[in-house]
Amino acid sequence: MGRWEPNARGRLAQAALELYAEQGYEQTTVGDITARAGLTERTFYRHFADKREVLFFGTEMAKDLLTRTVADAPADASAMDAVGAALEALAAEFQENADRVRTRNTVVSAHAELRERELIKLAGLAGAMAEALRARGTADPAASLAAETGIAVFKVAFARWIDDPGRPDLPGVLRASTRELRTVLTEHASA
Amino acid sequence: MGRWEPNARGRLAQAALELYAEQGYEQTTVGDITARAGLTERTFYRHFADKREVLFFGTEMAKDLLTRTVADAPADASAMDAVGAALEALAAEFQENADRVRTRNTVVSAHAELRERELIKLAGLAGAMAEALRARGTADPAASLAAETGIAVFKVAFARWIDDPGRPDLPGVLRASTRELRTVLTEHASA
């Protein structure tokens, strides 16, 4: 495993987050990152596909958590309940690492390129949850709808959590948002 | 207005879509595009922010259509009904230009970079609809939830429409998906 200085990948991710936060994403070159990490530019691209990907280290972990939680939901739970449980588990993890999550969000939300990457990662999470729902026996339009809608609610709840530092309970905001959505969807005049 | 050969922007967009479809997005350089359009590389970047943006010409039109339709919804219509009407209007326009929409989608969905751009454009549409809802008097968690959920349903409906060439009625698929979502959200064992 570890030869030379250990944990090159981790050092690169750490240096990148620091520099992006200190001097901005666009002002930071890959050379800056590798210089701080004590490596060469070429090595950066051996660990990360591009300059953005270095900030999305944890997405695979999130995907695992979501799919596992969906798979482990009680057999009589509805698709939306399974999705809700998964997203609450993720929200709880965000809550535990609130400082890191907020720092990272500040960097990501400041640059369109990074927001783009974040959105495709979220879409990937939705796809993974839909797949897990199908494995649980939910048919396909319902599975995709539950997963995509769940992610949509998570996005809204997360934004509210970020905006309001006095509301520190992300899982609570998520549950409230889900309830609110049910209201929004049922109070309709037509059809 | 038009000096030199007219409609440089349009020629560039046309040449880009053709080349991306013919030989792939990554294999096409900006030089290829400008050569076919009879312009220089530098001019491409005067009309489009980057190599991806040239495919997202119509997003502003879509945003106008959505916000206008939300604003024009009857005063007694619910937020979700206003969003539903807006998305149905967009779906109808997609339906009218089905061939072009499908061609463009083939190109976009083949490359992660382009899908990223598409997702941030969709997020922008959701944001614009939320803003239009707020202008109509809908409070903020509900406005964002209705807009984001509407886009989520549209994504699912669009994917179903693309996958199944024998189901040519996108507005119909959209309405069916919205009904299905209400079912998914109300059939829950817990809470």
Added chain:
DNA sequence: CAAAGTGATGACAGGTTCTGTCATCACAGT
């Protein structure tokens, strides 16, 4: 214990994307 093997890193070249800057050209208004 030496030889060969493995995997991560360094070094270098090169193409592509995108930006800054200034010159040039077609046309409009006076």
Added chain:
DNA sequence: ACTGTGATGACAGAACCTGTCATCACTTTG
């Protein structure tokens, strides 16, 4: 005609990303 305006051309250059080969630390094998 004279001057202004706006789009385009020409050129330089930084940064991103990739391909390729050499090198080094360490492991395995005989």
